[in-house]
Amino acid sequence: MKPLDPRLLRRARAARWYVALTAALGVAAAGALVLQAFAIAHALGPAVTAGSAGTPLALSDVAPWLGALVATIAARAAIAWAQERYAQKAAADVVAELREQVVAHTVALGPRPAGEGGAAATATLATRGLDDLGPYLVRYLPQLLLTAIVTPVLVLVVLGLDWVSALICVVTLPLVPLFMWLVGVMTAGASERRLHTIERLGAQVLDLLAGLPTLRAFGREIGPGARVRALGDASRRATMGTLRIAFLSGMVLELLTTLSVAIVAVGVGLRLVEGMIALVPAIAVLVLAPEVYLPLRRVGAEFHSSTDGLAAAERAFTVLERPLPAAGTATAPALAGATLVLDGVGVRAGDRAVLAPAGLTARVPLGTGRPGGGRVVALRGPSGAGKSTTALVLLGLLRPDEGRVLVETAPHEAPVDLADLDPATWWPQVTWVPQRPTLVAGTVRDAVTDGRPVTADALEAAARTTGLHDVVAGLPQGWDTPVGLGGTGLSVGQRQRVALAAALLDGGAPGGAAPPPLVLLDEPTAHLDARGEQVVLDTVRAWRAAGRTVVVVAHRASLLALADQVVDVASRTVGPVEAVVS
Incomplete structure (x- = not known):
């Protein structure tokens, strides 16, 4: 030293x-x-x-x-x-x-x-x-x-x-x-x-x-x-x-x-x-x-x-000094009406000799943005199979160790590899709601609008759809109630409602861009009771009705029953030679 x-x-x-x-x-x-x-x-x-x-x-x-x-x-x-x-x-x-x-x-x-x-x-x-x-x-x-x-x-x-x-x-x-x-x-x-x-x-x-x-x-x-x-x-x-x-x-x-x-x-x-x-x-x-x-x-x-x-x-x-993964530079195409293709996707699980997911292959049509053009896709599998990892791959935060994720925009055009896309042009077209949402410090209104110009009617409609309206009614200062960094002051279920309401308003501001056609949810009902689960189901239906594709990590039968497409995710143990290669 x-x-x-x-x-x-x-x-x-x-x-x-x-x-x-x-x-x-x-x-x-x-x-x-x-x-x-x-x-x-x-x-x-x-x-x-x-x-x-x-x-x-x-x-x-x-x-x-x-x-x-x-x-x-x-x-x-x-x-x-x-x-x-x-x-x-x-x-x-x-x-x-x-x-x-x-x-x-x-x-x-x-x-x-x-x-x-x-x-x-x-x-x-x-x-x-x-x-x-x-x-x-x-x-x-x-x-x-x-x-x-x-x-x-x-x-x-x-x-x-x-x-x-x-x-x-x-x-x-x-x-x-x-x-x-x-x-x-x-x-x-x-x-x-x-x-x-x-x-x-x-x-x-x-x-x-x-x-x-x-x-x-x-x-x-x-x-x-x-x-x-x-x-x-x-x-x-x-x-x-x-x-x-x-x-x-x-x-x-x-x-x-x-x-x-x-x-x-x-x-x-x-x-x-x-x-x-x-x-x-x-x-x-x-x-x-x-x-x-x-x-x-x-x-x-x-x-x-x-x-x-x-x-x-x-x-x-x-x-x-750890090398950063090479960032893509190509501009992401418009996702409305496109198709995500998971071609043999496998991701190494930390330092273990396990691929989770392993060999995942599926086609996920994305929403058209028009009413009735939406779709609900459920990722199903046992714990540790790689469902949340699959969501991170679709976000572009993880690169597959095996296979690839392609974006098909039209039958006559060559598909684009997600790894080649600039994340700054990909992320605005995706709405992400994690299992444990992290909120910025400020008021409840700030956490939902995130600085976007949102009308009172749109804010109220989103709150009623997600059940946040009842939460706000019980807070001492209503929409102006302060919350700490990470959402301190709200329960996990209340934070989930705030995150869902913010996702509903994503891209929906007056004069703003069209709502992102892809919504990713990571086990949204994991910490909710039956009433909270119903709120999530209503929110997912609202997204689908608006023409958006919702990819949800699902364990409960209610979410699986709502899905238009179910993708089974599984893991696989790899041998020593295979682990080194991956």
């Missing part, structure tokens, strides 16, 4: 100016240190000489150096303040930049798991993981740059004052990074194991929360608690192990640098007694000697607080 990864400078613009600023402040700090050492030496030397000789000290002889000492102290305080201030700002900016890039890249990769641990590991990385990068930027990186700038400058100054002391510094200085490297290798491994443990814990908790309704339905909501506690204990043990190594290694480094400074001081003292070095240079060397080792000591002390951040940054770069 590199102390300063070049990828950090390439990925985060804030890191580049921060490194340049820190280097400039390091040069200023080196100059202030040298001036302070000479000011102390020239102010203290005459005072010691005058005291030993019994002669009075003329204040005019040391006043300029005392003024210089006060000025250097003020300058060092200003440099430290600037370093701390801009370090905090740069750390926040860098973390925000990397977090935004990780999230955007993960979204561009599609709904498939993003590397080891899947989406849960990426969520942990983008939240708590990247926050650990702060100590690295605030504490470790400035000291690293100061070591590269200040230490060589001070060694050269000491060489000009006393070559023996400079030789001692040159011999002992390499021992500090050597010991840092030895203990750093151990600490880096412990930090990576700790981050991996936290990611596993985050994945387990997210999976538990996602499946909590199912667990409660079967009375198993208490069982996974033992697993979560075990992962929490593992995280605690990993953290304490990292801290133990940090404390022990810090003690070793402190002892080594203290002994090195003591050797310089003893040598200077002995030669001062023998008259081999003047008093003023000796005092300057004694003042500068601890400062020569100080940046390295701080690097060693702060290195352990940086390893978590460096491990998280490495994970972030791993995600960012």
Whole structure:
């Protein structure tokens, strides 16, 4: 693991100016240190000489150096303040930049798991993981740059004052990074194991929360608690192990640098007694000697607080370097009256040797947009067969590992592969209602209209069709009732009604484009009671009557009975060779 990864400078613009600023402040700090050492030496030397000789000290002889000492102290305080201030700002900016890039890249990769641990590991990385990068930027990186700038400058100054002391510094200085490297290798491994443990814990908790309704339905909501506690204990043990190594290694480094400074001081003292070095240079060397080792000591002390951040940054770069699927560039044709052809579609289920769906072949005529020209197509199959995955393939979010999806617009025209189409021209022609709708923060009216100009009559008609009218009537502020991010404040069934109403109004604004001819529903009745199920059925009938094709992932018999076409979806286990090829 590199102390300063070049990828950090390439990925985060804030890191580049921060490194340049820190280097400039390091040069200023080196100059202030040298001036302070000479000011102390020239102010203290005459005072010691005058005291030993019994002669009075003329204040005019040391006043300029005392003024210089006060000025250097003020300058060092200003440099430290600037370093701390801009370090905090740069750390926040860098973390925000990397977090935004990780999230955007993960979204561009599609709904498939993003590397080891899947989406849960990426969520942990983008939240708590990247926050650990702060100590690295605030504490470790400035000291690293100061070591590269200040230490060589001070060694050269000491060489000009006393070559023996400079030789001692040159011999002992390499021992500090050597010991840092030895203990750093151990600490880096412990930090990576700790981050991996936290990611596993985050994945387990997210999976538990996602499946909590199912667990409660079967009375198993208490069982996974033992697993979560075990992962929490593992995280605690990993953290304490990292801290133990940090404390022990810090003690070793402190002892080594203290002994090195003591050797310089003893040598200077002995030669001062023998008259081999003047008093003023000796005092300057004694003042500068601890400062020569100080940046390295701080690097060693702060290195352990940086390893978590460096491990998280490495994970972030791993995600960012995953190649994106090639995006189509062709303009999607008008879908009204077209036909979707699924030709042997198969999608690999995560890292498992399973295709779900497998060999899916079907023809789905799309709505004409005219009353009576609609159609309801139900995707039927057991859990895990790939029905929801098929919906993602039709959306263009997933590319099949086998087969292809074609768009036939006319008998005499060649079909177009969905993978070759620009998603920006495909998605406006598709209405998507997921199983768990996510609503933007705002009012209920904002969630339904999504900023579109919708008349009051159209809004009321959509609300009555989807049953949202009764929900709004029971809310304290009606349509102006605020809901939180993701729909907080509404139940799952109420969110479903909001999403259905928004889908009904999709493309139906006055003067707007024609409604999308294709509607995709992912198990819309999964969390609804009988009344809510009837609302969904009425909404699907309304879409069909308006001339739109509704592709619905269906489990309940009521939706299957409503369908004009039923497509059976099945999975298939593939062998090792087949899995590698797919």
